[in-house]
Amino acid sequence: MSITAPRPGTVTTAIPARLDRLPWSHWHWTIVIGLGTVWILDGLEVTVVGNIASRLSEPGSGLAISSSQVTGLAAALYVAGACSGALFWGRLTDRFGRKKLFMITLAVYLGATALTAVSFNSWWFFLFRFLTGFGIGGEYAAINSAIDELIPAQYRGRVDLIINGSFWVGAVGGALLSIVALNTAILPKDVGWRLTFALGVVLGLVILLVRRHVPESPRWLLIHGREQEAEQVVSGIEQRIEEERGERLPEPEGTITIHQRESIGFATIARTVFHDYRRRSVLGFSLFIGQAFLYNAITFGFGAILTKFYDVPADHTGYYFAVIAIGNFMGPLLLGKLFDTVGRRVMISSTYLISGVLLFGTAWLFDQGSLGAGTLTACWCAVLFFASAGASSAYLTVSEVFPMETRAMSIAFFYAIGTAAGGVSGPILFADLTGTGKVADTVLAFQIGAAVMCAAGLVAALLAVRAERRPLEDIARPLTAATTTRGAQATP
Numbered sequence: 001m002s003i004t005a006p007r008p009g010t011v012t013t014a015i016p017a018r019l020d021r022l023p024w025s026h027w028h029w030t031i032v033i034g035l036g037t038v039w040i041l042d043g044l045e046v047t048v049v050g051n052i053a054s055r056l057s058e059p060g061s062g063l064a065i066s067s068s069q070v071t072g073l074a075a076a077l078y079v080a081g082a083c084s085g086a087l088f089w090g091r092l093t094d095r096f097g098r099k100k101l102f103m104i105t106l107a108v109y110l111g112a113t114a115l116t117a118v119s120f121n122s123w124w125f126f127l128f129r130f131l132t133g134f135g136i137g138g139e140y141a142a143i144n145s146a147i148d149e150l151i152p153a154q155y156r157g158r159v160d161l162i163i164n165g166s167f168w169v170g171a172v173g174g175a176l177l178s179i180v181a182l183n184t185a186i187l188p189k190d191v192g193w194r195l196t197f198a199l200g201v202v203l204g205l206v207i208l209l210v211r212r213h214v215p216e217s218p219r220w221l222l223i224h225g226r227e228q229e230a231e232q233v234v235s236g237i238e239q240r241i242e243e244e245r246g247e248r249l250p251e252p253e254g255t256i257t258i259h260q261r262e263s264i265g266f267a268t269i270a271r272t273v274f275h276d277y278r279r280r281s282v283l284g285f286s287l288f289i290g291q292a293f294l295y296n297a298i299t300f301g302f303g304a305i306l307t308k309f310y311d312v313p314a315d316h317t318g319y320y321f322a323v324i325a326i327g328n329f330m331g332p333l334l335l336g337k338l339f340d341t342v343g344r345r346v347m348i349s350s351t352y353l354i355s356g357v358l359l360f361g362t363a364w365l366f367d368q369g370s371l372g373a374g375t376l377t378a379c380w381c382a383v384l385f386f387a388s389a390g391a392s393s394a395y396l397t398v399s400e401v402f403p404m405e406t407r408a409m410s411i412a413f414f415y416a417i418g419t420a421a422g423g424v425s426g427p428i429l430f431a432d433l434t435g436t437g438k439v440a441d442t443v444l445a446f447q448i449g450a451a452v453m454c455a456a457g458l459v460a461a462l463l464a465v466r467a468e469r470r471p472l473e474d475i476a477r478p479l480t481a482a483t484t485t486r487g488a489q490a491t492p
Contacts, residue, residue: 011257015230015231015234017255020154021249021250022152023245023249026240027244031147032163034214035102036143036163037166038143039165041203041204043166044171044177045174046174047171060189062119063122077130081129081132081136082137083137087416089137090409090413093138093409094145094408097217097221097224098146098216098408099216101141101408102146110208113200140395140412141409148160148399149217153469153471158336158340160392161393168325171328172329175319175321175325215236218231277401283401284410284414286456287394287397288398290452292418292419293448293453294383294449294450294452297359298324304434306320306373310372310376320373331385331392332392341468344396344468348390348393350386351386351387352457353454353458355385356449357450359446359449367440369439400475401476403477404472429445
């Protein structure tokens with residue numbers, strides 16, 4: 001047993017070190033599948049709604065709604081739901097635990113998506129778009145907290161990046177699924193779009209079944225006075241891995257002494273994040289806003305650009321978006337390991353700067369008339385290959401550079417800021433610029449996105465934390481920690 005109690009309410013434990021020294025195993029794959037695959041649902045959800053907007057507005061769709069209401073008001077409500085949900089559920093995640101909240105938020109998402117599928121009026125559709133976002137926003141806080149606290153330090157960066165990047169796997173599925181849903185030779189107008197939402201519910205139920213086997217974070221249990229439960233969870237994991245590998249695990253290195261508390265006040269959380277960790281807060285703001293501007297510079301106008309400048313039929317833009325989405329996923333997949341080996345500062349700053357420079361180059365080629373629909377899409381793929389890895393590293397950064405007691409709330413806050421920046425500035429700025437049909441306006445949209453992304457990359461070069469392969473407790477000392485030792489074995 002690796003827990004001792006020097007005095008009531010205080011424990012000395014090696015549990016964090018025991019989790020970080022674990023080799024990769026089938027159990028870790030269970031965590032990835034149970035928690036990470038929800039981003040596929042998010043990507044599916046967002047992409048499908050954007051692509052079926054034209055069908056929803058047609059007579060006979062079963063819903064009296066305009067295309068602009070789907071892409072405008074409904075999209076804004078989804079964003080508002082995600083932002084408010086992140087903040088609401090994020091606070092509860094830090095207080096009541098990771099597992100309880102990632103089960104509840106997925107249930108909210110599933111219920112809202114199912115009720116969206118049976119929409120009979122525009123107000124019903126708008127209400128459940130908001131509630132769908134409300135559930136998915138909470139997922140970001142609960143899931144990223146649990147993943148970082150359960151995945152060993154040496155794998156944390158690549159796993160977090162790939163999981164967040166899997167949003168684009170869902171986007172590929174959503175783009176292709178919308179092509180089928182829009183084909184009236186296969187499905188009636190009033191059925192196809194409903195089935196796309198129903199498919200999301202089915203996939204979510206499968207994830208929910210897997211997620212039941214994911215334990216509560218032992219780190220959270222320790223801090224909240226449930227050290228015996230934490231010991232049982234970690235011992236069970238160790239036993240499974242030893243049986244799988246057929247050998248004893250190495251001894252953990254280091255202990256931590258914690259003053260247990262049932263809850264941490266909001267004032268303490270705010271002071272910690274914005275006063276004690278000011279530089280890291282500036283970094284978080286910069287990374288989230290930078291990637292939001294770059295992504296909106298492309299995604300808010302990609303359909304209009306293809307149709308207005310290259311005469312691509314509106315019902316064919318889904319194919320181009322699927323190609324872009326593949327490029328987005330390949331970035332985190334292929335570059336993720338480098339965030340754990342080359343390091344956070346080099347990789348975060350370089351992915352931001354490279355994607356920004358490539359978008360500047362794309363803007364110049366577009367201005368010169370040197371690009372066709374295919375070559376422009378190829379340029380976007382190159383930009384987003386690096387930008388996606390950078391954007392995923394923004395979530396990784398804010399989930400590992402603040403103390404554990406503030407982790408979910410920190411993720412929620414920066415996610416809300418980044419999402420709000422994209423959701424508000426995107427439609428106002430980029431959709432207007434790329435929708436005019438003027439080359440100069442589209443070039444300006446690309447340049448704005450590129451400039452903000454490059455600025456964030458420069459901030460990362462100065463402020464990014466070298467968190468690669470380091471225990472979370474070393475990166476940001478828990479607020480409840482009394483002492484930490486490294487290289488020492490836990491008291492038996």
